[in-house]
Structures are given as structure tokens and as C-alpha cells.
Amino acid sequence: DWRRWAPIYSPYVLWRTWEVLQEGMTDSQREIVLPRDYRPLIEAVYAVGYEPTGPHAEAISHALVRYRRETDEHQAQARRALVPAVREAALLRVPGIAISHYIHNRRPIDWALATQLTTQVLDTLMTNPLPPGCFWNVNLPHLSAGDPAPDLVFCSACTQPLPTEYRVEGGQFHYVGEYGRRRHDPESDVAVCFSGQIAVTKLCLWPS
Template structure:
């Protein structure tokens, strides 16, 4: 077993099955949270027990965060793992998102454990449903490119797929930097309650960085360096 798949949307999410479909079945294992944990960032179990539920021979649901899943997979279930792949997340994780994303945190933890990784997310335009077959096709192309060689120590890839229709031509794959702009901070206050009102798709963007690339209809591939 060489490839461990995880996510932050939970083991029952369609995105992890779309990721699995992009890879050789005999080479993959799934070690994912037993429930949705979107936006959990790099939270970790601080010493309590972590329940492990084996659902199939190579599928385990973990009562922990995405980063916990990586630790359990790398240290216990699949110590021979060669890659940790996280996703496909239902929603973008680019720019400032990488600091709050559990999808990205799972791969960041793998990188800290000296296992190469790739995080893959799918931008959602105007709350439209994701075509997971398209996501699988695009992911297969990305992985064919990125997995030809392992990243340098301390580095991983963060990929964001644009929102396309089934009959749209395949987009370009653009290796780019991470956007430095904040998430939307527009707000309103009603009855003593603070509400964010900014639209994700209208967020500020650095020209040529991952937010700009993905929201312009192409696949952004950002190199993230920890050291």
C-alpha cells in the first residue's frame, strides 16, 4: 500500500471517492475522519484515545481530525506509505484558506512526518453542484504531472480545481504562488449579532497567484514550503 487518501469532509463524502477513482485501486487506502470536520485547521488529539473503525480491508474511519488521520496512517496503519493525498474538498482552499483548511492540514502534517503530499480542493461557483466525474478527470491529470517526482523535504503541493461543466474544455494547469490577500471581511450587525456578508468569489486577489488562477477558470498548483 503506497497511497493514503484522507480529507476533512469525512469518509462518506463524495470528494474522497472522486479522488480514489483517479488512482489505481490496488495502491490506495482511505484513512479519513468519521464525520465532517471542514475548517478544523491543524487541530490534533492532545493525548486522549482515538477510535479506529475498520470499514473495509483498506478503509478506516478515524474519530479524529484530518491531521490525526495522517498521524494514525503514517505511524500505525500504513507505515510504508509513499504519499498522502487529501481531498477532493468540496470548496476552494487557496490563499488565506490554507491556514484554516483541514484538507491542507492533513498534507502539512504528512510533510512534517517526511511523507510527500498533495492537497486537492474544488472551487464552488455560486453554490452550484460539483460534477465529480469532471473533478476525477482533472485530478487524474494533475496527479499524473505532480507524482512523477517527489517534492523536496518541507514542501507540498496545494491544488485547486475550477468549477467547470462536463462539456467545458480541460483547463490549463498553472504552477503559481499563494495569494497574500485576506478572505472577505465585509459584515453587518443585526440584533447584536455579527454576520460576514462578503462573497467568496469576489475576494481580493494577487494577479497570477492561486486565487486569481482558479477563479479565472484554470487549475492552480501552489507550492507550499514549511522550511
């Protein structure tokens, strides 16, 4: 009964588990018990380059798209706390670097490229000392295949507000603002990032 595991596993994980384990099984062996700790299962069975085949290929493909989108969203959410954490460290006079990745139109992130760009950023910033109460805020651009390698651009922080458009449906507010169309100051970190470059900004909690 797949509903038993739905709160824990995504549809893609369930499809792949069923597809992998059903081969050679008899009807009396169709009950599959999955571990509560899903991470080893995913790492062992679900390759990034997997291409679904067979009679259920279409269903698995749709589930895979959703799974990858949800995974990217979860990773992005996990990284949202980085800037507040680095800011708290700056209050304690501990220097730090906060690195964020712009996500354009919910496209998946090339994490291998992001890792490469992050390494370049760290190699540069680790040799640039910071005064007490300051930290580096870095925004990686969302590049497409074939885009030129980005440059590191030291720039100021944008002073424009985020989009605040909402629609009311069923008595609830739903956010409909488009981050990619937000207002931004010329040559600010937002403008630099949107242009395909790596925006590097020194933020200080008090005048140095």
C-alpha cells in the first residue's frame, strides 16, 4: 500500500523502489517494507543520470521532474538561514561568508557548477581580511548551458524592496510576486547577479 509510505517518500522514490524491486518477485512477495531513514535508500538506488524505461516510464518521468524540483526547493530553503547565521557571527566579531544561489523561474540548479564557483569565491575572499562586524554576502547567478564563465564583481547592496504582490483566493493570501522582475539599483548586487556575474558585497553592521 503506497499510501502508507507517502508521508515519508516522494512519488518518484516510491515508483523507483517498486520498479527496482519487483523484478523476480512473485505475487506473494509484493509487499515491500521501506526503511524510515530514506537517505541510504536514495543514495544507493537513484542515480542522477537515470532514464526511466518500460511500461511505467511516463509516470516515473513525471515523478522524477517533481522530485528534482522539490529537492532543489528543499536545498534552497536549507540555505536561507545562512545570511542570518553569518550576521549573528559578525555581531560576535567573527568574520564569515554567506553564499546564496539565485534561482531563475524555478529551474534546477547545476550544483557541480555552483560548487566550482563557490570554490573560486572562497579562494578570493579568504585572502581579504574583514574588519570586526562585517561579512561577505555573495550571490551566485543562475547560468544556462553555454553561458560565459562569470566574473567576481565587488558591488554595493541593493536598497530596493522585494516584490509584495499577493492574490486573495479562498480567504487566503497567495504570493504572486516575481523575484526575477524585482526593482533593483543599477550596479547593485541584484543587478550584477541578474546580469550573470557573481555579486560580492561587504556588509557591515556598524561603521568601520
